[in-house]
Amino acid sequence: MKLSKKILVTGGAGFIGSHLCKALLSRKIEVYVIDNLSTGSLTNIEEFIDDTNFHFVQADLCDGILFNESFDWICHLASPASPDAYRREPIATLRVNTEGTRLVLEYARQCNAKVLFASTSEVYGDPKMHPQKEDYWGNVNCYGERSCYDEGKRCAEALCYAYAQTYGVRIQIIRIFNTYGPRMQATDGRVICNFLEQISRGKTLSIYGNGEQTRCFQYIDDLLAAILRILSMEVCTSPMNIGNPEECSILELAKLLCELTSSNLELKYFSMPLDDPSRRCPDISFAQQALGWSPRVSLREGLLKLIHSRKN
Template identity: 55%
Template sequence: MRVLVTGGAGFLGSHLCEELLKRGDAVICVDDLSTGRRDNIAGFIGDRKFAFLRADVSTALQVSGPLDVVAHLASPASPPDYHRLPLETLAVGSRGTENALQLAERKSARFLLASTSEVYGDPIVHPQTEDYCGNVSSVGPRSVYDEAKRFAEALTMAYARTHGVNVGIIRIFNTFGPRMRAEDGRVVSSFIAQALNGDPLTIYGDGEQTRSFCYVDDLIRGILAMLDGDETGPVNLGNPVERTVLELAELVLGITGSSSPVEFHQRPVDDPSRRRPDITLAASALGWEPRVSTEEGLQHTIRYFRSHRREVSAAAESLAGAQFEGTPARESLPADRSPLASPA
């Protein structure tokens, strides 16, 4: 196939590009490098089946030649990134999604939207099934990301119903692995960087809030199954094994052998208290379920971070006092500062 991947130089996008190339597909990677990195795709540049186009999909998306799939992964995805780029996040979820949908329509290609578990907000239904409509604030500090993805889902379904575009929607739950940025503010990368630097592991709240952590190789298998099939979705992709944030911190400390202490700080606004996917639909429609345990995935990820010590060391300052997996409590923000303005 010939596949276009928006956000292809990002954490997930680069892994998707890699797997597509491994199986013989031609790949066009589109990224404006606002959060993606050239290093993530450096190993593919010499491949005759790989092409990189630096472009902002929110502005326009024009590609010559046929396409079989348009996979739309472009978006800031970590709290520091989407608070640093709030208007850009909304733009890529709205105009960027429509540009990608229009391209898929012109090329008679399948369109795959990478949505997120954030559409469920702080859920009152547990575990989260795809028919749950969520508990989301449209005006809260996380809303630029949450609502951009919710709008993208609505737009995708409108193009399917109105123009007959072949679409698929996946909702991605917390995913981790090599190529995460050490300073991106997500809980796994933050804990690993802090542990390797000997800095305190910062937990916001009492650490009893839960997440379900999926290793990147498992997620990419799920994306490929969705990309190759005809399921519309939305389909949850994530690991249903639920862990508290404190348990994750203890795992990271154990695997790294770090003696870093754990510090507790005020819990962020709109930070979900529980997060766990119901993957019944993924199992039945795609034959997919995770294979890699959190422990094994952490070992691979920590090995990657150890091989990038300069980046990990440089992340220490930005992670000091930074919030991740949410935004600072309102009362902790100076009056003249936006959320995450200083340590993003």
């Protein structure tokens, strides 16, 4: 698999970004990172901070890209991604997905770089199509506590399209479905983190609504495999779902985690958060066809990997 020689990763000290940096560095790619550490962490990148192929600047992307380099690819991952984070910083979330994305696209236009934009399954909102295909327009509340993230990503996709059509910037949008693995912040508010944190403290497990709402959980290695394939190819422009279509209810997830951790905790039910989707599952046929990619790590296997990593 032939990869580019020089890549910029915005948000490279975050959960997904740091894993991507490690994968690129292991392939002798020169990696540049800009991250303001609002949700990322120096701990995530400490193992390769001294690598001569790794260049890190702590800065806010919205203040500009502080490197004077020509990149083959810009992987734009910068954005709060967990509900707790973007509810806490709604304006910053909107800014990095609008102003930040425009700055990335302008830079890519100047140095003729390709852009990988990390969008999200949240662009589908609470979907009325199941599973979700890329041509589904979504069912999103544009005026609510999740709108800063949902609509920020939708606006960013529109910017990508406009730059591709107007200036010929080569764009690949990936809509990432729930992804988990080592380096997730223990208290970032996402369901797997919440359950594992509650299990570690011997607390009751918090179930919102009746627990029958579904998600599809993708292990980080599968996402990285898809991204690396994209970075070795020419872009295909159209948005692409990247996720694991193994659908699981929140109740099933809670029971599985209790089984894997030998826990026996009671469930405590709370009202459903506003605009929380009832079903979420990707149609990945486009990614399978375009990339020759499919997720390989089952939910059980991935959770065992995550649990083991938390013990070390």
